[in-house]
Amino acid sequence: MNTETEEYFLNRHTVRTFTSEVPSKELIRSIVEAASHAPNTGNMQLYSVVETRSPEQRALLAPQHFNQPAAVNSPVLLTVCADVRRFERWCEVSRAEPAMRNPQMLLAAIIDAVAFTQQIVTIAELHGLGTCYLGTVTYNAPKIAEMLGLPAGTVPVCCLAVGYPSEPGVESERLPVEAILCEETYPERTDEEIRELYRAKDDYEPNRKFIEENGKETLAQVFTDVRYPRSNNEPFSKIFVDFLRAQGFEV
Amino acid sequence: MNTETEEYFLNRHTVRTFTSEVPSKELIRSIVEAASHAPNTGNMQLYSVVETRSPEQRALLAPQHFNQPAAVNSPVLLTVCADVRRFERWCEVSRAEPAMRNPQMLLAAIIDAVAFTQQIVTIAELHGLGTCYLGTVTYNAPKIAEMLGLPAGTVPVCCLAVGYPSEPGVESERLPVEAILCEETYPERTDEEIRELYRAKDDYEPNRKFIEENGKETLAQVFTDVRYPRSNNEPFSKIFVDFLRAQGFEV
Numbered sequence: 001m002n003t004e005t006e007e008y009f010l011n012r013h014t015v016r017t018f019t020s021e022v023p024s025k026e027l028i029r030s031i032v033e034a035a036s037h038a039p040n041t042g043n044m045q046l047y048s049v050v051e052t053r054s055p056e057q058r059a060l061l062a063p064q065h066f067n068q069p070a071a072v073n074s075p076v077l078l079t080v081c082a083d084v085r086r087f088e089r090w091c092e093v094s095r096a097e098p099a100m101r102n103p104q105m106l107l108a109a110i111i112d113a114v115a116f117t118q119q120i121v122t123i124a125e126l127h128g129l130g131t132c133y134l135g136t137v138t139y140n141a142p143k144i145a146e147m148l149g150l151p152a153g154t155v156p157v158c159c160l161a162v163g164y165p166s167e168p169g170v171e172s173e174r175l176p177v178e179a180i181l182c183e184e185t186y187p188e189r190t191d192e193e194i195r196e197l198y199r200a201k202d203d204y205e206p207n208r209k210f211i212e213e214n215g216k217e218t219l220a221q222v223f224t225d226v227r228y229p230r231s232n233n234e235p236f237s238k239i240f241v242d243f244l245r246a247q248g249f250e251v
Numbered sequence: 252m253n254t255e256t257e258e259y260f261l262n263r264h265t266v267r268t269f270t271s272e273v274p275s276k277e278l279i280r281s282i283v284e285a286a287s288h289a290p291n292t293g294n295m296q297l298y299s300v301v302e303t304r305s306p307e308q309r310a311l312l313a314p315q316h317f318n319q320p321a322a323v324n325s326p327v328l329l330t331v332c333a334d335v336r337r338f339e340r341w342c343e344v345s346r347a348e349p350a351m352r353n354p355q356m357l358l359a360a361i362i363d364a365v366a367f368t369q370q371i372v373t374i375a376e377l378h379g380l381g382t383c384y385l386g387t388v389t390y391n392a393p394k395i396a397e398m399l400g401l402p403a404g405t406v407p408v409c410c411l412a413v414g415y416p417s418e419p420g421v422e423s424e425r426l427p428v429e430a431i432l433c434e435e436t437y438p439e440r441t442d443e444e445i446r447e448l449y450r451a452k453d454d455y456e457p458n459r460k461f462i463e464e465n466g467k468e469t470l471a472q473v474f475t476d477v478r479y480p481r482s483n484n485e486p487f488s489k490i491f492v493d494f495l496r497a498q499g500f501e502v
Contacts, residue, residue: 001377005256009285009374033428034260039372039384042478043423050433057435081437086430087474089445094453094471099481102488107361107389111409114365115372121290122373123260126252133290138358149436158362172294177284179337182301184308185400186332194340202345220345223338227293230350237353241502251492251502 008126013171015070015130018163022053022075023129028162031127032078035119044087046109047116050148052077060147064140065159070132074161079137079144080117082109085153100153101249110157117158130165133158139236142243152248173204259377264422266321266381269414273304273326274380279413282378283329286370295338297360298367301399303328311398315391316410321383325412330388330395331368333360336404351404352500361408368409381416384409390487393494403499424455 032049040046052058053076065071084100091098099105121131137144137159144156179197189197201207207219214222224230244251283300291297303309304327316322335351342349350356372382388395388410395407430448440448452458458470465473475481495502 001374002253002255004253005377006285009370010288012288014290029428029432032432034257036425036428036431037261037263038369039265039382041384041386042474043425044474044479045426045431048431048433048437050435050437052435054435086440086445086448089440089442090449091471091475093442093445094449094469096469096471096475097481098471098475099479099484102484103492104389104484104488105479107408107491108386110358110361111365114362115369118289118366118369119260119373121366122370123252126256131290133292135292135359138355148433151437151439154437157358174287174294175296177280177287180287180296180299181280181283182299182399184301184303184305186299186301186402186405188402189337189340191340191344194337194344197337198341198345218345218347220342220347220349223293223295224342224347224349228295228350228356230348233350233353233355237355240358241354250488 005126011171012125013169014132015165015169016132017069017166018074018130019166020075021164023162023164027127028076028078031120031123034123035116038115038119040112040115041108045112046082046084046087046105047113048081048083048086048154049116050079050081052079057147061144064144064147065134065136068134068136070161071134071136074132074163076162078120078160078162079148079156080113080158080160081150081154082106082113082157083154084109085151088153103251106155106244106249106251109155113157117160120160124162128164129162130169132161134161138240141240142246145243145247155244155247173201173207175201256377262422263376264420265383266416266420267383267412268320268417269325269381269412270417271326272415274413274415278378279327279329282371282374285374286367289366289370291363291366292359296363297333297335297338297356298364299332299334299337299405300367301330301332303330308398312395315395315398316385316387319385319387321412322385322387325383325414327413329371329411329413330399330407331364331409331411332401332405333357333364333408334405335360336402339404354502357406357495357500357502361406364408368411371411375413379415380413381420383412385412389491392491393497396494396498406495406498424452424458426452
């Protein structure tokens with residue numbers, strides 16, 4: 001690996017503001033094609049991606065992503081779906097009887113979809129594009145599915161806002177590698193060990209500002225009380241599980 | 252992106268046979284560290300990875316991967332977990348009350364874990380290593396969790412066999428980009444359109460051999476009757492859902 005590529009992986013960051021330049025259809029197509037060489041389950045490629053460029057569709061989708069700036073301002077949205085439907089259609093025309101609507105195959109399709117999405121991110125970023133995952137795609141999956149015409153057997157899992165970055169963007173801090181890499185077994189950690197692993201994050205200046213702005217005592221409270229509160233997580237979980245069933249999965 | 256890197260994405264393939272050379276701890280650590288810059292949900296980094304190198308642990312894990320050659324012969328296994336546990340421990344020491352054991356946060360953790368895994372794959376492969384996802388990790392999640400000491404709040408999602416390739420490896424065919432890239436909405440496809448999208452795959456010589464060896468009429472039947480039959484998918488789904496509940500998730 002050359003030094004430039006190595007630096008890329010260490011310094012990459014999400015981009016949320018884009019210029020008005022629209023990535024060409026050909027470029028997106030070539031990125032998607034290259035990304036389709038990502039590993040996947042049994043080479044079934046249990047995913048599809050819906051490309052949204054039309055101003056009408058983008059205007060419809062943005063509110064489903066709570067009008068976050070990346071959703072509103074990016075010229076292209078790529079909604080990646082776990083997709084067992086296409087595989088089932090192939091089985092239909094091949095005298096084969098698939099059993100795909102169960103948790104294992106749904107999970108396989110989700111894994112395929114995410115690995116494919118992450119490959120799109122890497123290839124797009126190496127082409128000079130900026131990307132932002134919109135986590136809201138799973139919150140409002142039912143409405144997004146309706147807008148994109150997603151049939152039974154498909155589930156939107158990731159959505160990427162894609163475009164040319166309009167500003168350098170800001171790197172996010174990460175936990176030290178000791179926090180994520182375990183040797184042989186998962187360690188039990190004392191309170192002090194946990195505090196130590198999160199110390200740099202807790203002390204990071206932009207995070208301290210974040211605590212203050214939100215009127216909280218700790219950074220963790222910003223996550224639990226403001227960003228991912230129970231009052232969102234639980235109702236959106238119910239909506240999502242109901243949606244999985246509506247899409248024909250036995251979960 | 253330079254030409255070499257561009258070629259890499261188009262030509263990469265899974266490796267299942269490895270030399271006896273063991274990737275150093277330092278190399279794996281540096282790959283994991285770089286991969287931790289992958290995008291993730293709200294910068295919570297809801298994943299951990301357990302590195303298995305000891306001969307004893309490898310010998311215990313291999314049967315849980317049905318002794319597939321990549322599991323038996325690779326010098327290093329990386330089991331990547333969706334992990335809300337570490338985040339919850341941080342909340343515990345930060346006077347914060349998390350709500351992570353629900354489907355939305357589990358899905359967020361799975362997405363984080365897979366994007367991180369795929370980033371490991373790309374970085375490792377660009378370093379000249381070979382990798383193979385072991386899909387079996389979700390089939391035998393309960394026993395693997397026991398062996399790796401995975402506590403409540405963690406779920407093994409991906410497992411990578413990692414090592415130096417002992418042979419060039421074989422590229423897998425992929426569906427044409429039209430099969431996976433949808434413009435604006437997901438298309439309804441006629442039987443003939445589906446046949447056309449899968450024609451090259453059905454006609455691919457190694458796949459034809461595969462049909463013959465398995466005594467089937469079509470390639471799709473090899474998938475539904477031999478590789479991913481209902482008689483595996485459904486019992487392993489039940490085991491997995493029970494495991495999620497045992498790990499404390501309300502699913």
